[in-house]
Amino acid sequence: xxxxxxxxxxxxxxxxxxxxxxxxxxxxxxxxxxxxxxxxxxxxxxxxxxxxxxxxxxxxxxxxxxxxxxxxxxxxxxxxxxxxxxxxxxxxxxxxxxxxxxxxxxxxxxxxxxxxxxxxxxxxxxxxxxxxxxxxxxxxxxxxxxxxxxxxxxxxxxxxxxxxxxxxxxxxxxxxxxxxxxxxxxxxxxxxxxxxxxxxxxxxxxxxxxxxxxxxxxxxxxxxxxxxxxxxxxxxxxxxxxxxxxxxxxxxxxxxxxxxxxxxxxxxxxxxxx
Numbered sequence: 529x530x531x532x533x534x535x536x537x538x539x540x541x542x543x544x545x546x547x548x549x550x551x552x553x554x555x556x557x558x559x560x561x562x563x564x565x566x567x568x569x570x571x572x573x574x575x576x577x578x579x580x581x582x583x584x585x586x587x588x589x590x591x592x593x594x595x596x597x598x599x600x601x602x603x604x605x606x607x608x609x610x611x612x613x614x615x616x617x618x619x620x621x622x623x624x625x626x627x628x629x630x631x632x633x634x635x636x637x638x639x640x641x642x643x644x645x646x647x648x649x650x651x652x653x654x655x656x657x658x659x660x661x662x663x664x665x666x667x668x669x670x671x672x673x674x675x676x677x678x679x680x681x682x683x684x685x686x687x688x689x690x691x692x693x694x695x696x697x698x699x700x701x702x703x704x705x706x707x708x709x710x711x712x713x714x715x716x717x718x719x720x721x722x723x724x725x726x727x728x729x730x731x732x733x734x735x736x737x738x739x740x741x742x743x744x745x746x747x748x749x750x751x752x753x754x755x756x757x758x759x760x761x762x763x764x765x766x767x768x769x770x771x772x773x774x775x776x777x778x779x780x781x782x783x784x785x786x787x788x789x790x791x792x793x794x795x796x797x798x799x800x801x802x
Contacts, residue, residue, distance in 0.1 A: 534777045535678050537569040537704070537734070538562035540614075541754040541767045541774070543742035544579035544710075548588055551577055552599060554771060562773045563607040569675045572614030573738040573754070574685045574708040575628070580745040582663045589619040589626050592642065597631055605637030610675035614708035614738065615645065615684050617664075625665040630682050630708055632673045641673035643682035647690055654714045656747060672700045678780070681733070685709040688737075694727045698793060703783060704734040709750075711739050716751020721763070729761040732787050734778045741769060759783045 540558045544551045555576050562570045577596040578588030590596055600613035611633045618629040628645035644667025648660040670693065671682045681697030683705055694705060705727065711720050716739065728735045734757065741752030754767040756776040764776035787793060 533780045535568050535676065535780065536566045536775055536777050537736045537756055538565065538567035538571065538773050538775045539736050539738035539754040539756055539765070539767065540570060540572045540576075541739060541741050541752055542573060542576060542771045543744065544573070544576050544740060545744050546578060546580040546584040546588060548578050551579075552596070556599065556603065558771065558773045559603055559611065560607065562775065563609050565773070565775045567609060567775050569610045569612070569678070569680075569736070571612040571706045571736045571738040572708060573740045574615045574710040575617060575740070576614040576708070577616045579710060579740065580748065584745065585617045585626060585663055589617040591619055591621065592629070592631065592639070597633070597639070600631065600633045601637040601639065604633040604635060608635045610634055612680070612682070612706040612708065618644070623665065626663055627667065628660070628664050628684060629667075630684050630706065632675070632680070632682065632706075634675075641671050641682065643667065643671035643684070644669065645684040645687065646670075646693060647686045649686040653712050656712075670696050670700065672697055672702050678778070679703050681705045683707050685711060688723045688727060691727065691730060694731050694733075695796075698731040698733060702731075702733060703780065704736065704778060705731075707735055707737040709737060709739045710744075711751055713749040713751040716753055720751065720753055721755065724755060725757050725761040725763070728757040728759060730792075732759040732783065732790075732793055734758055734783070741767075741771065759786045
């Protein structure tokens with residue numbers, strides 16, 4: 529039997545609301561489903577533990593030793609998987625504002641990395657105004673973590689629109705990107721797949737893009753279509769419009785061949801404009 533250098537990854541898609549108990553039950557069920565399908569690396573969406581209006585996030589925020597990440601640690605250990613626990617609204621001691629924080633937990637249940645979202649979503653889309661900065665503070669650190677032998681660059685949702693972040697992640701060794709998201713319905717429809725595939729192609733990386741779907745609060749909707757893309761920009765798996773999980777095998781040997789045959793990463797000349 530030919531042994532291949534692959535990692536099976538999963539993107540979990542769910543509809544988080546202010547109901548934290550229901551969110552946790554759904555995340556648990558779908559994470560277990562991913563593990564049953566053989567996933568070694570599981571990515572949950574942005575704000576999987578609570579999502580709604582600003583007041584909902586403030587009410588549901590937790591420290592990293594709170595119930596959400598405690599569940600993630602116990603579940604990753606039980607299932608023996610690397611779990612990127614999407615992102616949660618983190619309440620940090622001594623800080624007035626929340627952080628939008630993605631946490632990687634290893635198969636031993638230990639927290640391997642925490643990434644705090646660099647780019648805050650202060651925009652207007654389809655007549656709806658979003659102001660993350662009202663309740664959240666931006667992070668200030670680029671994070672690459674290790675899921676087994678796979679280097680994973682961590683990003684969250686709106687970060688996807690800033691290619692320089694992904695360029696820095698790949699410069700630090702990333703071969704895959706975890707992208708927990710809650711892309712709006714309108715931007716999912718028109719931008720989501722294009723942007724995910726663009727980051728995959730230009731950085732010759734796998735992208736595990738786990739999006740929210742459905743209505744989180746009145747007038748607040750996400751578009752789903754969670755997907756996993758390969759370094760050639762091919763979509764390996766895409767979710768239907770439901771709470772579900774999709775899996776795909778990340779072929780690291782094929783990635784190495786892409787980078788060798790089309791050496792655009794090696795040819796970058798950032799010093800010409802820095």
